[in-house]
Amino acid sequence: MFEKIGQDEQRLQAFEELGLLGDEMIAKKHSPFETLMYYLTNKLMYLPGERDLVVLRHEIEVEWPDQSNEKRHIDLVVYGDPDGYSAMAKTVGYPTGIAANMILNGEIQEKGVIGPTSVNVYNTMIKRLRMEGIRVKEKSTKY
Numbered sequence: 001m002f003e004k005i006g007q008d009e010q011r012l013q014a015f016e017e018l019g020l021l022g023d024e025m026i027a028k029k030h031s032p033f034e035t036l037m038y039y040l041t042n043k044l045m046y047l048p049g050e051r052d053l054v055v056l057r058h059e060i061e062v063e064w065p066d067q068s069n070e071k072r073h074i075d076l077v078v079y080g081d082p083d084g085y086s087a088m089a090k091t092v093g094y095p096t097g098i099a100a101n102m103i104l105n106g107e108i109q110e111k112g113v114i115g116p117t118s119v120n121v122y123n124t125m126i127k128r129l130r131m132e133g134i135r136v137k138e139k140s141t142k143y
Helices: 009-017 032-043 087-104 119-131
Strands: 053-063 069-079 136-142
Touching: 053 087, 069 087, 087 119
Parallel strands: none
Antiparallel strands: 053 069, 069 136
């Protein structure tokens, strides 16, 4: 096993901590993937009071026509609720639900694949995500 993971001590330690090298019998499921998923789901459940965290950072560099340069940082940090929605559920589910409501309410008229950068989608989405407590911080530096 040690050779198969590139003789990496940290990887070996992670396998050991997850119990993947132990003698414990585990429930066999329909496929190896489902067996591993079932095992890890039970092994890695949140303890009471624990929560997840989503961190996203975009770094964009811009060269303007006047030859000036700008670097923009856009940061998103969302915490899950210990007894509620996870951060992952919030950052995936809220935008999906908002977009579905916008389509059902006729706020989005376009057909086909619509990118989130369409102004009528983007502005409304950002406003409604803020109402759900999801906000980004933006910082811009010119150089």
